[in-house]
Amino acid sequence: MDASTIQLHPSWLSHLEDEFQQEYMKLIKKKLLELKKNNIPFYPPGKDLFKAFNLTPLDQVKVVILGQDPYHGPNQAHGLCFSVPDAVKPPPSLVNIFKELTDDVGKKIDRTNGNLESWARQGVFLLNTTLTVEKSKPLSHQKLGWDIFTNKVISVINEVKDHVVFILWGSFAQSKKDLIDSNKHLILTAPHPSPLSAHRGFFGSKPFSKTNTFLVSKQIDMIQW
Secondary structure, eight states, X not given: OOGGGOOOOHHHHHHHGGGGGSHHHHHHHHHHHHHHHTTOOEESOGGGTTHHHHHSOGGGOOEEEEESSOOOSTTTOOSSTTOOOTTSOOOHHHHHHHHXXXXXXXXXXXXXXXXXXXXXXXXXXXXXXXXXXXTTBTTTTTTXXXXXXXXXXXXXXXXXXXXXXXXXXXXXXXXXXXXXXXXXXXXXXXXXXXXXXXXXXXXXXXXXXXXXXXXXXXXXXXXXX
């Protein structure tokens, strides 16, 4: 996997190009090629691997939502954390995100459509910290090396941007707090929206209105959630 073959928006590539020459990235490429050769499904499809980066260029990032790894069922993952393609039933965590959004800002949501591309196009960077997963094997690529890459991505946003809202749901996302300068950015934390943990404080955390209040205070256009 090298920068010349990666479809990555130039705003990101200028900061991340060297990562594609690193040994860890070569090992990721080797693993993914092995899976493909052996007809072992992994997600998302190759064309969607860097979708978050291409729908939300670095210069347009206003908000970062961190996920853990992609959905591991067929036709669900498409390169944006928590999001699913059109016509795919929203998974339980996303249903809970929509419920909190409705309670927070009073907006009725079409819960049959879980595609969050409209958020991404407004500057909401929907990043999974692990970018691939094998079919029916959650966290199967967690130790593949993607975290080195995505830690670099978070660090780049932290360094080159001002007044970004980082939304960290769950302990895994919150483990990235040390990469973020809270004097420059707003960090919002809450339990994960999973049905296993949402009732421990995700519901009622009001991340969407808090995000917009902060953005407007910095003369940045709010997100139309």
